[in-house]
Each structure stands twice: as C-alpha cells, then as structure tokens.
Amino acid sequence: MSGTDQLSAVFSALADPTRRVILAGLAEGDATVTELTARLPISMPAVSRHLKVLEGATLISRTRSGKWRASHLEAAPLREAADWIERYREFWDTSLTRLDAHLAAVQAAERAGVTTEHDLGRPAHSTTDLEEP
Amino acid sequence: MSGTDQLSAVFSALADPTRRVILAGLAEGDATVTELTARLPISMPAVSRHLKVLEGATLISRTRSGKWRASHLEAAPLREAADWIERYREFWDTSLTRLDAHLAAVQAAERAGVTTEHDLGRPAHSTTDLEEP
DNA sequence: CATACATTTAACGCACTCGTTAAATGAATG
DNA sequence: CATTCATTTAACGAGTGCGTTAAATGTATG
Known part of the structure; x- marks a missing residue:
C-alpha cells in the first residue's frame, strides 16, 4: 500500500x-x-x-x-475521515423526497455547470479530471 | 468480498x-x-x-x-460509518493532555475491569472475545 | 550468561483488488 | 433487422490483504 x-x-x-x-x-x-x-x-x-x-x-x-x-x-486521523463523511450529511439527514433529491441534484448540476440526467444524450466530455476538495 | x-x-x-x-x-x-x-x-x-x-x-x-x-x-450507509467514527470524537475533540489521556484510560479500564499499562506484567487472559458495540 | 518471555519477521497459501484490452450484452434507431 | 451506442463481462497480470506456523529478535531475570 x-x-x-x-x-x-x-x-x-x-x-x-x-x-x-x-x-x-x-x-x-x-x-x-x-x-x-x-x-x-x-x-x-x-x-x-x-x-x-x-x-x-x-x-x-x-x-x-x-x-x-x-x-x-x-x-486524530479519524477527524479527517469524519470531516469527509460529514460533507454528505445533507444527503441522508434531510427528509428528502425523491422529487426534492431530484431538484437538489439539478440545482447542484446547474450551479457547477455539470451535465445531468436531463441531457444524458450529450455527455459532458470535460477534460478536467475530478478532484477531491 | x-x-x-x-x-x-x-x-x-x-x-x-x-x-x-x-x-x-x-x-x-x-x-x-x-x-x-x-x-x-x-x-x-x-x-x-x-x-x-x-x-x-x-x-x-x-x-x-x-x-x-x-x-x-x-x-444512508455513510450515516452508519459516521456514527461509528463519532464514538471516538472525545479522543480528538477535547484538548487532552497526555496526563488527561492517561487518567481517562485508567478510568475507562477500571470501569470496564480491563488490564491497563499499569499491570502489563500480568496480562488479562480473559476468555471473552471483544465485540463491536 | 543462559533461559524465558514479549514481540516481530519470514515464508507460505489463498483470495481479492485494480488496472488493462477484447469480446459480449442491452437497447435505441435508421 | 442491421447498425450503433452504452455498458458490462471475460481474461489477464501485478500487487495487496489476511490468516497460518516456524524462526528470529529484544529485553529482562535467575
């Protein structure tokens, strides 16, 4: 490793x-x-x-x-791990309905300029690799 | 797996x-x-x-x-992972001095009837396996 | 200093991971 | 219905993980 x-x-x-x-x-x-x-x-x-x-x-x-x-x-290192996971708290913590989740995803996508399920027909061929924040 | x-x-x-x-x-x-x-x-x-x-x-x-x-x-599964890690928050969250940590360990040991660094000479040969809470 | 105790390292087996490329499958579409 | 596009599966290789038992290492202790 x-x-x-x-x-x-x-x-x-x-x-x-x-x-x-x-x-x-x-x-x-x-x-x-x-x-x-x-x-x-x-x-x-x-x-x-x-x-x-x-x-x-x-x-x-x-x-x-x-x-x-x-x-x-x-x-101490557990703090880092906890912090990473915490960023996803909103995804399990809120009582998101399927529609809410959908809308949240769309908003996040628009905010980031990312292709979503609405236009899967023209995949985002972005050249920049994803990175961990 | x-x-x-x-x-x-x-x-x-x-x-x-x-x-x-x-x-x-x-x-x-x-x-x-x-x-x-x-x-x-x-x-x-x-x-x-x-x-x-x-x-x-x-x-x-x-x-x-x-x-x-x-x-x-x-x-959702991240919640379980977060919960597991959260149990250790006290170990990184508090401003534990080395002495405080020592005392905390001793207290925890006495509370659980577990052998500590004080009596490493006579290891606990307990027969019960550890379990995850 | 020889013996005993605590711990690690070595060597082995087996299963799994993570990447690749090539081939197979599923589902539109002309 | 043959083609095309999206995705998965197959097969391979190198590396890693986790357990074992046997041997080596470190450190008291008689």
Whole structure:
C-alpha cells in the first residue's frame, strides 16, 4: 500500500472488523499485543500486523516500556475521515423526497455547470479530471 | 468480498480515492458511466466496476433509463460509518493532555475491569472475545 | 550468561483488488 | 433487422490483504 494518501489509509484500516475491535479496545486504555491477542480469535502475529497497519495510518502509536510495547489510540486521523463523511450529511439527514433529491441534484448540476440526467444524450466530455476538495 | 458486513463494505469502498471522487461527482447529480469516465483518468470498465463496488456497499443505486444507466448517490450507509467514527470524537475533540489521556484510560479500564499499562506484567487472559458495540 | 518471555519477521497459501484490452450484452434507431 | 451506442463481462497480470506456523529478535531475570 505504498504511496497511499492518509485518508485512504485510514478508511482502509477501518475496513477490517478486527482492527475496529482493536481500536475499541484501545479506547478503554493502552494495551500490549499479548493482551489484545487474548481477546481476539486470531494469532499474535496476526494481531501484530494489524497493529502495524493501524500504526501506518497513524491511528495508534506504540511505546516500548521495558519488555513490553504498549499501543495507544491516536484518534486524530479519524477527524479527517469524519470531516469527509460529514460533507454528505445533507444527503441522508434531510427528509428528502425523491422529487426534492431530484431538484437538489439539478440545482447542484446547474450551479457547477455539470451535465445531468436531463441531457444524458450529450455527455459532458470535460477534460478536467475530478478532484477531491 | 462475500460475507462482509455492511460497515466494512462501506469503509472499504471509501478507501479508494477514485471511488471517493465518484461519490463527490454524484453528489452534484446523477450521472452515467460514460459521463463519470470522461472526468476520470481510467477506462470505462474500471469505472463500471467501481460503481459495482459502490452499489455493493449500497452507496449508490442505479436505474436503467432507456439506453443509459444513471448512478444515484445513496448516502444512508455513510450515516452508519459516521456514527461509528463519532464514538471516538472525545479522543480528538477535547484538548487532552497526555496526563488527561492517561487518567481517562485508567478510568475507562477500571470501569470496564480491563488490564491497563499499569499491570502489563500480568496480562488479562480473559476468555471473552471483544465485540463491536 | 543462559533461559524465558514479549514481540516481530519470514515464508507460505489463498483470495481479492485494480488496472488493462477484447469480446459480449442491452437497447435505441435508421 | 442491421447498425450503433452504452455498458458490462471475460481474461489477464501485478500487487495487496489476511490468516497460518516456524524462526528470529529484544529485553529482562535467575
């Protein structure tokens, strides 16, 4: 997963149920690999690599304390993920009827000068690639 | 990706930058595969399969309208994802000092009867697996 | 310093992802 | 009804993810 942007790394890390469980566990306090493994149905090496993934997404940090390495939750990157999703809140939060949604889409399209379902017959052959805001 | 839970499917779908761009595009209005492809640096079959992934995560729906198939943003599943992340807001939202975080972790641990960094020497060999709330 | 404990790395298997190009399918249209 | 346009499926290759077991590494401790 080399060259992956931060946001992708975070979403990718969250896509695994085991890692979400690990994060939930760390929310209750720092823990070692052995402790986390004791509560999971997988081997210790597997847990170790899940932690490596989480560390790669900077969702955890780890400190060596003598013989042990404790994992610590670093929730900051979750803010970025939350912010990304929040931009879509209007699309699920409002009680949009199908017509309202349609009109909203049309307005957004006109605002952005984008081709919509009304003129699918002449697709927008814009040359500019889409970008993430 | 058979047998994947909804939340994992959503996070997994969001983990790809191209798919996030597609969702952003659909937020401005429904669009066809051809239209989306015109604004992306990849082939149409590639876009088609991205849409299939998004559909699998129920992040979009598609309707056939004559010759064309328009994709429509279905943001509802994002709510679930947002809710999951929101539970960690306290961990990034508050101005936790390192000491505060430490104390919070200890309190959470005591509340849950979980072993913390204080007694890493005697790991919790609990038999119950962690679960997602 | 030899032994034990905590953790990681190595090596393997299997399944999936993401891109490509070429071929197949669906649905108007002349 | 043959052609054309929109879209999907097939087949391939390179890369990645997630689990395993066995071996290596780090760090106390007797």
